[in-house]
Amino acid sequence: MPIEIRKVETPEDLKAFWTFPWALYKGDPNWVPNLTSMRRDLFDRKKNPAWEYLEGDFFLALREGRLVGTIGAVINHRHNEFHQEQVGWFGAFEVEDDQEAATALLNAAADWVKAHGMPLMRGPQTFTTHEETGLLVDGFTRPILLMPYNKPYYERLILGAGLGPILDTYSFTLAAEKARQTDLLPRLRRISESIMKRSKITIRKLDEKNLQAEFVLFKELYNAAWDKNWGFVPMTPRELDALVASLGQFFDPRLAFFGYVEGEPAGFILAIPDFNTVLHRVYPRPGTPEVISLLKALYYWKLRPIMKWVRVPLMGVKEAYRSKGVDAVLYFHILDALLAAGYEHGDFGWILSTNTTMVSIAKNFGSEIYKTYRYYERGVT
Secondary structure (H helix, E strand, C coil), X not given: CCEEEEECCCHHHHHHHXXXXXXXXXXXCCCCCCCHHHHHHHCCCCCCHHHHCEEEEEXXXXXXXXXXXEEEEEEEHHHHHHHCCCCEEEEEEEECCCHHHXXXXXXXXXXXXXXXXXXXXXXXXXXXXXXXXXXXXXXXXXXXXXXXXXXXXXXXXXXXXXXXXXXXXXXXXXXXXXXXXXXXXHXXXXXXXXHHHHXXXXXXXXXXXXXXXXXXXXXXXXXXXXXXXXXXXXXXXXXXXXXXXXXXXXXXXXXXXXXXXXXXXXXXXXXXXXXXXXXXXXXXXXXXXXXXXXXXHHHHHHHCCCCCEEEEEEEEECHXXXXXXXXXXXXXHHHHHHHHHCXXXXXXXXXXXXXXXXXXXXXXXXXXXXXXXXXXXXXXX
């Protein structure tokens, strides 16, 4: 039977849209479900602050009345203004191993992008670089916090629908055991101290008593450090508040540092314990009261802690200070802190494949690429 593409218009359609991954990934040992409230709120135009500047619609693919795939199509007006582009994005792309369904979904998104005046469609991204972005193409293991996971056949389906790859990003990993069994840390300490002395760099921990002010400083540094990165758009005040509220739930103050050059704020680095470890064990799902999932999460988070991974999702150095080695000094301090806090694995990502400086620093610190994510695009005119 042919594929039917239906625009999401009713509350029932929307629920079918955001709950579809639980059916698609059932039995997949690597997939990590989000809390149902967080998954639902991502697509809520009143609760997700990104919808202040996004314009978009969602679509369902059905075969004989059975849901087999989903996709979202959006225009990120802030992205287009900031980067002086005319591009629409596809995201929330989930589908069975069905080329006809995948092509129909991607064509529906392309038609929507074209109808809204954009000549180019790019993705996957749901819905900004501050959320899940890119398609996993290598390293199909359990995803770390805030990183995407998808079926290995997705790339074949996307290429089969006429999109082409345009850019890769990497996640690096480093095991604490590897760092301890080598002279890595003492060597990096000597290098870091030499750079700090030569470039007049000082490092301080985050001030737990002034978190609001600290996150304001973080926002200023983040927006300044990332302003020329591919796909980056500065955070709005509401997005920063949402990020603080989200990450603040499982924030470890031992894992955040600011770097200064001659007393001027120059950069920052922040690591977050991998709460996906907990969610993987709890497995929240629609139909199960969220309070039950939260109580189970509390047990594995506080009473019987199981989080041994951390991710460094946020790191940046102002352009004026990048030649002074601030990034290398920050990397050393976060690595030292991770080992001292007893974490066993670190994830450093994502890093653009074109950012040769950061790729080189990550490799020199003993870490290695273990996951690759890819973006695709297609003209729609």
